[in-house]
Amino acid sequence: MxxxxxxxxxxxxxxxxxxxxxxxxxxxxxxxxxxxxxxxxxxxxxxxxxxxxxxxxxxxxxxxxxxxxxxxxxxxxxxxxxxxxxxxxxxxxxxxxxxxxxxxxxxxxxxxxxxxxxxxxxxxxxxxxxxxxxxxxxxxxxxxxxxxxxLKTKDTSELFDAILFTTFPEVGTPDERAAFERVSENAQLTRYGMDCYAYALVAAGQVDLVIEAGLNAYDIQGPIGVIQAAGGVVTDWEGNPAHEGGRVLAAANAEIHAKALEILRKS
Missing domain, CATH: 3.30.540.10 (Fructose-1,6-Bisphosphatase, subunit A, domain 1)
Known part of the structure; x- marks a missing residue:
């Protein structure tokens, strides 16, 4: 570093x-x-x-x-x-x-x-x-x-209380969409189509989760910097660093991140 x-x-x-x-x-x-x-x-x-x-x-x-x-x-x-x-x-x-x-x-x-x-x-x-x-x-x-x-992220701890965003309803491959939908089925509310603004809303304490796939480094590095500074967590779907892009899970806090990650890892 x-x-x-x-x-x-x-x-x-x-x-x-x-x-x-x-x-x-x-x-x-x-x-x-x-x-x-x-x-x-x-x-x-x-x-x-x-x-x-x-x-x-x-x-x-x-x-x-x-x-x-x-x-x-x-x-x-x-x-x-x-x-x-x-x-x-x-x-x-x-x-x-x-x-x-x-x-x-x-x-x-x-x-x-x-x-x-x-x-x-x-x-x-x-x-x-x-x-x-x-x-x-x-x-x-x-x-x-x-x-x-x-900016301060939310402290939501349960998926059934969570607001989840993604940009495209298809998310990625059929398997990636299925994984997203498993998380969505457990969330309180799922919304679509916000691009980078959804990540900003995680940092602002409005949204709990953003899940996407097929990202490039330039799609996610700005949001990572903002969300992490506000108290959130951003990784790939295996819990590894996400700054090179790919499949991304952005979460308001470590607890809600862990619960969404457990579901995504089953893909």
Whole structure:
């Protein structure tokens, strides 16, 4: 694990917020506009990308070039760039592009600064609402329409009291969907389609569980940083670190995590 002093941590926090601000400014002119052009990145299926995705990542990379050129970068749209500092910024300029092109405010900008063990800070930013979730270096806070307030996850201990989210009803493979549905059958409420915003709601103490499969590193590292800072737990479906993506279980606390994990492991 990389050792980060107070001066460096303050700089990283400042850079993360500057990148989120830059991404907001790049994205918002395109949101809910009739002229937005969408491209499909897949020959078989639908994985949309827009000019807003690319503009936001370019804006964040410009901030890093100016302020932290020694760091590596991994972004969804422009790939990996090696650094020399031991830190890598992991960027998803618009997580939830399907929601973005549909006009829903559930997409977000994801930012993480990570070392070899995973995120040391994370940001989930929703530009249209003006809501930002930040976690790292002893800080867990949300800012937005209601002002600034601390983030703290729920203390729900029983699955029958839990609120569960996932983005796609199909979740992943048929086996992965079956595993998700076993957890869902034991939960109080299951909801769909929130993309990264569901993870932010775990950190905010609104949601107990998010279960997904087929994620990339840039889909999950920002949320990991925020949720862990707020007191939650994020692993894969075997209880291992999830910062490389794959099958992810995000939970409000260790107790509810253990109960959901026991069911998922039966897949």
């Amino acid at each position: 990389m050792l980060i002093n107070d001066k460096t941590s303050a700089e990283l926090i400042s850079v993360a917020h500057e990148m989120a601000d830059a991404a907001r400014a790049a994205i918002l002119p395109f949101f809910r506009t009739t002229s937005l052009n969408t491209e499909n990145k897949l020959d078989d299926g639908f994985d949309p990308v827009t000019v807003a995705d690319r503009a936001a990542e370019e804006a964040m990379r410009e901030v890093l070039t100016k302020r932290r050129p020694q760091d590596g970068v991994l972004g969804e749209e422009f790939g990996a760039q090696e650094g020399t500092s031991g830190l890598t910024w992991v960027l998803d300029p618009i997580d939830g592009t399907r929601g973005f092109i549909s006009g829903t405010p559930t997409w977000g900008v994801l930012i993480a600064a990570s070392d070899e063990t995973g995120p040391v800070l994370g940001v989930v930013d929703q530009p249209y609402i003006g809501e930002r979730f930040f976690g790292g270096f002893g800080i867990a806070e949300r800012s937005g329409p209601h002002g600034a307030m601390p």
